[in-house]
Amino acid sequence: MINFMNITTHHIKAGWLFDGSNRQIRRNMLLTVKQGVFTAIESCTNDNSPVPGTLTDLSCCTVLPPFVDCHVHLSMSASTDPQTRKDQLTAPYSEIFPRISEHLHYHFAHGVLAVRDGGDSEGYTNRFREEQTETARDPVVMKIAGKAWHQKDRYGRVIGTHPQGDETLLEAFSQNNDSIDHVKIINSGINSLVEFGKESDPQFSLDELKNIVNEAHQRGQKVMVHANGRLPVQMALEAGCDSIEHGFFMGRENLRRMAESETVWVPTIVAMKVLGEGGGLSGPVVDRNVVEKTLEHQLKQLEFAREYGAKVAVGTDSGSWGVIHGESMVEELKFFMKAGYSLAEALECATANGAQLLGITDIMGHLAVGKPANFIVARATPAMLRRKLSYLEGIYIGGVPCSKDFFKKL
Ligand SMILES: [Zn+2]
Missing domain, CATH: 2.30.40.10 (Urease, subunit C, domain 1)
Known part of the structure; x- marks a missing residue:
């Protein structure tokens, strides 16, 4: 030695x-x-x-x-127990702190040395980073969104907050002083697990999206947009966002547009796969045939993304139902190869493309x-x-x- x-x-x-x-x-x-x-x-x-x-x-x-996971939720565990999932949303910081530390360790032990957090409703991830000492157990770079932004009465409460009363999205965002690295916007619902290809309405108007993207870019922050379905993705692309998260059923036209832009796609495939394996037992109501078809459709979209030359990065959505921090990274990477990426191409998506999206090419990638x-x-x-x-x-x-x-x- x-x-x-x-x-x-x-x-x-x-x-x-x-x-x-x-x-x-x-x-x-x-x-x-x-x-x-x-x-x-x-x-x-x-x-x-x-x-x-x-x-x-x-x-x-x-x-x-080292790997870069472009979509995680550090404050949430991957538990599939309904009560645990519910409890963790209201747990005090004293309980969440050791979990974030544990999740970072799982990432580190699987070679994931940088993560991009996609939001937590209490902003505990920010607090964790602020309180983390120089002697942190695992040297994992964290890029944090803090509270994600969704429209009142629409999907997103579990990972974020919404504008109050007559406030616009920009006004609400401008009044928030959390120390964040990038902005997370939720511009659609989640995928239906019982109806194949069902698309949801956008949550925000094109102007609202453009305004927040401009503001974030002026502050030097990138914007990640949760969007499934053609219109929510199209609007996010038109607004100039930096990444589309999930992007199920976005369609080939959006993939072509993406290839002509700088926007990166993070397809989060594992999260859908685990729902097909275990959903319905203790978790969400699931029609397994629908999940299977949705998975196939997403892999087909990934195949088109490669063909068109759209930039894609690997993100797991770790912390969502059944998606385990760290070990899901390689599982997600394998889906890229299933969709036709060579080993080296898939590795590029899991390393260099992620580092570029996180803005850390000086130390990673x-x-x-x-x-x-x-x-x-x-x-x-x-x-x-x-x-x-x-x-x-x-x-x-x-x-x-x-x-x-x-x-x-x-
Ligand atoms: Zn997520």
């Missing part, structure tokens, strides 16, 4: 390297790390053999950037010279990677492996 404290430069030999770019997995690469930062990434040759004692040999492993040497390791050839990504060999921060107890639960 190398004592990293005693050396300033060390090397890592990677059997295979996916660095987040070029959609390529390269063979036999040498990574040089100095003071926690990559100083060289090159092919292994006889000329650049490292000095003995400074090499970590991962030649039977694939090295890749590509593995590149000058960036922190944070990466994950699977003991696998690329052919075995699909399965082995769920059982990581290691997580390296600043080029140093985290101790094996990162796999342990809290």
